[in-house]
Amino acid sequence: MAITIEIPSALRRHSRGQPIVIIDTSNQPCGSVADALGALASQCPGVIDRVMTEQGELRPHVNVFADYENIRYTDGLDTPIGDPATITILAAISGG
Amino acid sequence: MTPAESRSGPDGEVVLLVGTQKGAFLIWSDASRKNWRLDGPHFPGESVYALALDQRGGRQRTLAATRSFHWGSVLHSSDDFGKSWTAPDRHNVKFPSGLDTSLVQIWQIMQGRPSEPDVLYAGVEPAALFESRDAGESWNLVQGLHDTPDRPKWQPGGGGLCLHTIVVDPNNSNRMAIAVSSGGFYRTDDNGKNWRARNVGVRAEFLPDKYPEFGQCVHKVVHHPSRPERLFLQNHWGLYRSDDWGDSWTDIANGVPSDFGFSMQMHPHDPDTVYIVPIESDQFRCVPEAKLRVYRTRNAGASWEPLANGLPQKDAYETILRDALAADSFKSAGIYFGTRSGKLFGSADNGDNWNVIADGLPSIVCVKAAVVNTQAS
Numbered sequence: 001m002a003i004t005i006e007i008p009s010a011l012r013r014h015s016r017g018q019p020i021v022i023i024d025t026s027n028q029p030c031g032s033v034a035d036a037l038g039a040l041a042s043q044c045p046g047v048i049d050r051v052m053t054e055q056g057e058l059r060p061h062v063n064v065f066a067d068y069e070n071i072r073y074t075d076g077l078d079t080p081i082g083d084p085a086t087i088t089i090l091a092a093i094s095g096g
Numbered sequence: 097m098t099p100a101e102s103r104s105g106p107d108g109e110v111v112l113l114v115g116t117q118k119g120a121f122l123i124w125s126d127a128s129r130k131n132w133r134l135d136g137p138h139f140p141g142e143s144v145y146a147l148a149l150d151q152r153g154g155r156q157r158t159l160a161a162t163r164s165f166h167w168g169s170v171l172h173s174s175d176d177f178g179k180s181w182t183a184p185d186r187h188n189v190k191f192p193s194g195l196d197t198s199l200v201q202i203w204q205i206m207q208g209r210p211s212e213p214d215v216l217y218a219g220v221e222p223a224a225l226f227e228s229r230d231a232g233e234s235w236n237l238v239q240g241l242h243d244t245p246d247r248p249k250w251q252p253g254g255g256g257l258c259l260h261t262i263v264v265d266p267n268n269s270n271r272m273a274i275a276v277s278s279g280g281f282y283r284t285d286d287n288g289k290n291w292r293a294r295n296v297g298v299r300a301e302f303l304p305d306k307y308p309e310f311g312q313c314v315h316k317v318v319h320h321p322s323r324p325e326r327l328f329l330q331n332h333w334g335l336y337r338s339d340d341w342g343d344s345w346t347d348i349a350n351g352v353p354s355d356f357g358f359s360m361q362m363h364p365h366d367p368d369t370v371y372i373v374p375i376e377s378d379q380f381r382c383v384p385e386a387k388l389r390v391y392r393t394r395n396a397g398a399s400w401e402p403l404a405n406g407l408p409q410k411d412a413y414e415t416i417l418r419d420a421l422a423a424d425s426f427k428s429a430g431i432y433f434g435t436r437s438g439k440l441f442g443s444a445d446n447g448d449n450w451n452v453i454a455d456g457l458p459s460i461v462c463v464k465a466a467v468v469n470t471q472a473s
Contacts (some may be wrong), residue, residue: 008272013183019277046184053199091166092166
């Protein structure tokens with residue numbers, strides 16, 4: 001099985017141009033959003049630098065969705081995910 | 097002239113590095129400084145609060161600290177004046193993991209001593225100092241300042257809790273100083289291991305104790321390398337000079353319409369000449385009387401004179417931020433400043449006469465000026 005992580009266009013420079021990164025869970029089980037993002041960090045560390053702070057917190061103007069639910073309104077990075085699952089990373093609508 | 101030619105430029109061109117809330121611009125002229133050509137925006141949509149041109153060690157390296165509203169803050173560099181920029185995959189200035197602190201923004205990039213051509217410093221928000229010893233390839237937190245017991249009591253100013261000013265002693269490798277809004281002025285005499293507040297005589301109008309040991313909202317500090325022990329300080333209310341590396345400060349607000357302000361710039365050749373742009377008050381952060389005036393002292397603060405020739409003197413509700421005043425190094429010094437409303441002004445004669453260089457830029461947050469020397473050693 002696999003976790004599908006959708007990368008926003010602004011960060012694809014850091015995912016070798018790929019709009020989707022697949023995490024193969026046969027080798028790397030992912031029970032939570034944090035697990036999935038941790039697996040993404042090993043493949044695309046530059047993406048994670050931009051999604052999370054150096055202390056492992058979600059940046060305030062970045063939204064992460066687990067199967068289309070914003071994790072800010074569930075259990076945050078501890079939000080459990082199934083397998084398969086889709087993680088979507090998007091910029092919040094805020095901006096200057 | 098092609099864009100590439102306009103970027104490379106012959107020796108003796110001046111380049112203004114202009115950071116705005118929506119990108120950076122490189123603005124060029126020859127030594128006459130009459131006609132300017134604009135290159136940009138670089139990093140469109142991202143704020144650029146810190147820019148520098150490092151011409152040491154054979155480099156011609158432009159450094160730009162960008163902040164994406166969404167994706168964080170990164171330091172980029174260019175060795176061809178912005179024709180191409182590095183695009184770091186990893187964030188290159190960041191706090192060590194395990195601390196309770198994450199980088200918000202880089203506020204200042206400062207070169208080290210002439211004897212240390214690969215040393216750079218970065219001042220950041222939340223207030224901390226980073227050092228690079230390999231010309232910006234890698235960065236480390238200056239732990240001694242981070243560990244100062246005063247730090248948890250520093251408070252953010254209107255722009256955030258930022259370390260915005262770095263002053264290096266060119267003659268003493270153990271001595272440097274920084275300023276924090278709001279924390280005050282701090283100096284180390286042991287190469288960054290220990291830092292001590294040096295704010296005696298500096299007012300903190302917004303605290304019940306008006307003269308605390310630390311906690312002042314220092315907005316900018318400058319000095320001249322030929323006389324490094326003498327410092328000039330623009331405070332959140334207050335204009336000061338120190339003749340002893342900050343051990344004591346004396347009020348020099350002699351003849352200015354307001355001693356509130358953000359920006360301050362040293363003349364490149366005269367250690368007695370300093371420029372400021374007074375702001376009416378912290379409640380109304382525009383120039384006094386809606387007249388845009390730079391003030392200059394030529395006697396180390398004994399008196400100040402307004403410089404207004406060519407600047408709007410009516411309905412000019414302008415704000416000039418702490419890093420938006422700069423000087424080039426020509427013999428007849430060019431003085432430059434940018435406004436929050438996106439106007440860029442310049443003088444080619446030490447501030448006596450002014451012209452508009454650009455109008456309609458995004459809100460300007462920093463201006464740096466440099467004479468480009470392609471024969472840099």
